[in-house]
Amino acid sequence: MAYCYKCGVELERGAPACPLCGASVPTDCVEPETPARPAYPNFVHDPEYGDDLSGPERRRIALEILSLALGLAAAASVVIDLADGGLAWSRFVAAAVLGVWGVCAGVIALWKRPGWAAAAAASACSAAMVGIDAAGGWRGWSLAVGLPMAAAVALGSFAVGASVRKSKRRGLNVAGHSLIAVAASLCILELALDLYADGRIFLRWSLITAASIVPVSLLFYYMHARLLRGADLRKFFRL
Amino acid sequence: MNDRAPAFFRLQLTLAEDVNLVALKAALEKLARRFPLFHVELRRGAFWYYFERNDAPPQPMADSLYPMQKPEAGKKGAHLYRVRAHHNRLALEVSHVICDGYGGIALFKALTAEYFRRCGLAVPCEEGVFDLDAAPSPEEWEDSFARYSRPGLPPPPPQDPSWHIPGALLPRGTIRITTGRLSVAQLLAKAKGYGVTATVYLAAHYLAVLQEYQEDEALASGSSGDAWRRRTKPLRLEVPADMRRIFPSSTLRNFSLFLEPTLRPRLQRFEFPDILKIVEAQMALGLQRGELARIISRNVEAARSPLVRAMPLPIKNAFMRALNDIYGDRMFSGVLSNLGAFKLPAILRDRVLAVDLIINTSPIIKQTVAAISYGDVFSISIGSLCESSEFERRFLTSLVKDGLRVKVESNIPPRR
Structure with missing residues (x-):
């Protein structure tokens, strides 16, 4: 009969270690001829596991639902517009719906590759803006403002995603990274708008916004590093 | 759910x-x-x-x-x-x-x-x-x-939040079960030696272990002397009691309430004999018919309130979850359930070797102790969501230190 020399409790026949303190049982105390059968199975079996869908299955179903919902919305717009006398406003709706579909489908299909997903979303978004611009009589804003903005958002998302992946503890530092990315994107947006409208760069509101946002992100970094000691957000808010 | x-x-x-x-x-x-x-x-x-x-x-x-x-x-x-x-x-x-x-x-x-x-x-x-x-x-x-339920009874006084064992939780969907088995005769003799029942004896051990755990945590966090006691929370157990013994009923539905033995380490450090006296007195007081009737009435009348009845289920769920966190789990440091003797017809005596009771726990309380006896085997199962098995070690070894022989098994090895 084996006892734990630390806890003083009796152990199951053949137990290699004490379940309370982890202290190993000296080999001469283990009875290898008649080891006790484990009290619990060494596998997890719960009814819901059988019902679980795999990741690709979930993504395929999500893509189907998304395509059906957006397709119906676009078709309904076109039909109503046609009944109203011809294709007018529904061209904008169709281009916007295609853009939304492209962004979502890119993210769903490339879920495991965030870099590629961000690039696909930016491309779909840019294509949608070009489509809307063309539907409205081509003024060129989609190339001058839309493309830089989509690229800035994609790069910002990619940078945040990469930094989150690298960080050991993900908490308020994620909010800090996101705010910095938003500030940078706004600066790029104003830069593109200035170039498109006046042909010269004079940053105003984006710098004011950045000056407001950056201290908040610094506060988040401080809270993450010092006050919450890197607490996980899900645990912090008991999600 | x-x-x-x-x-x-x-x-x-x-x-x-x-x-x-x-x-x-x-x-x-x-x-x-x-x-x-x-x-x-x-x-x-x-x-x-x-x-x-x-x-x-x-x-x-x-x-x-x-x-x-x-x-x-x-x-x-x-x-x-x-x-x-x-x-x-x-x-x-x-x-x-x-x-x-x-x-x-x-x-x-x-x-x-x-x-x-x-x-x-x-x-x-x-x-x-x-x-x-x-x-x-x-x-x-x-x-x-x-x-x-007797409408009109004064509600029981509100309780303050209690102390909980700190530490990281096990991954979602997992639980550690540690079962200690001991002799019923030995346990009853030990409890009788102190002049109390087995449930009071186990509850006293539970509170003594929590008191020691709380002190060690305070010292580990850098507190010195007794200054930490001024701001420490009480240690309170949830001990389910079968109401059928007091209010005659043959229902199989839920008909149990909780006794709440409490230690207030803010007042002093309690020795084991003191804890036994406190737990015995508090449990006897909690089992008074009038005390129980007002808890029953409060619960039943709350469910009958027109405001609660008219509340849509999703809102009610969120509301009840918050109430349970504030007035349920946060009130208790632990749970001790003793179902007593499990008896089967004599013909099955050699065919059933042991009986165990395990109860689930919550991420706030983190660990529960459930006991049941069969023949001369008293089974104590600790369900824990804590990564560390420190509580189980302290609780079961406290019984060993008190002279009881305990045999232990677990579903997963300890992480300390």
Whole structure:
């Protein structure tokens, strides 16, 4: 009969270690001829596991639902517009719906590759803006403002995603990274708008916004590093 | 229903031989007619959850490394109990939504007796084994809380939040079960030596261990002297008590309330004999008929309030979850449930070797202690969501230090 020399409790026949303190049982105390059968199975079996869908299955179903919902919305717009006398406003709706579909489908299909997903979303978004611009009589804003903005958002998302992946503890530092990315994107947006409208760069509101946002992100970094000691957000808010 | 901590409890038998699944399946089929209370599914209504009859017997299923997880409760066609088998272990996992320990034991004894009948034994209907050929009595699903509610009684005083064991949680969907088995005769002799019951003795040990744990945590966090005591929280246990002993009832539905033995380390450090006296006195006071009646009345009247009744279910769920966090789990440092002696007809004495009771816990309380005895084996199972097995070590070794011989097993090895 084996006892734990630390806890003083009796152990199951053949137990290699004490379940309370982890202290190993000296080999001469283990009875290898008649080891006790484990009290619990060494596998997890719960009814819901059988019902679980795999990741690709979930993504395929999500893509189907998304395509059906957006397709119906676009078709309904076109039909109503046609009944109203011809294709007018529904061209904008169709281009916007295609853009939304492209962004979502890119993210769903490339879920495991965030870099590629961000690039696909930016491309779909840019294509949608070009489509809307063309539907409205081509003024060129989609190339001058839309493309830089989509690229800035994609790069910002990619940078945040990469930094989150690298960080050991993900908490308020994620909010800090996101705010910095938003500030940078706004600066790029104003830069593109200035170039498109006046042909010269004079940053105003984006710098004011950045000056407001950056201290908040610094506060988040401080809270993450010092006050919450890197607490996980899900645990912090008991999600 | 909380996925992180499903309100399930589990009764398990260790048999002399491996479980015969054919006999078990046949026994389950026979239970459905005699126990209509258990053959229901939980449906979501506009204002309340409600039960819908489901006469299809549940199928026995394989046991799992982590019991009482991923309940199907709430799904269409899903029962609120399940029967599991693994080698020579037969287990019943029941949701607290339908019954308490008394109801669970009644179902489990009936299942066990019928199982052995299907294996060829003539098991009589004695020692609390229900006759499966008799008609079910409507009293078995009576809401006894409603029967004994007396509107107008003053509500019980509010409690302050209690201290909880700190530490990281195990991954979602897992639980560590550590079972210690000891001699009933030794335990009763030890408790009698202190002049108390086994439940008071275990509760006192539980509180003494929590007190020591709290002190060690305070010292580990850099506190010195007794300054930390001024801001420390009380240690309070939730000890379920069967109301049928005080308010006559034969319902199988929930009819238990909690006693709340409490230590206030802010006042002083308590020695074990002091803790025994405090727990015994508080539990005796908590079992006064009037004290219990006002708790019953508060709970029943709250459910009858027009405001609560008119509240849509999603809002009610969020509201109740918040209330449970504030006035439920946060009030208690731990749970100690002692179901007492589990008796079976004499013919089964050599065929059933051990009985264990395991209750689930919540991420706030983190660990529960559940006890049951069978023959001369007293089983104490600690269900824990803590990564560290420090509480289990402290609790079971405190019994060893008090002179009791404890044999230990666990479903997963310790992480410290």
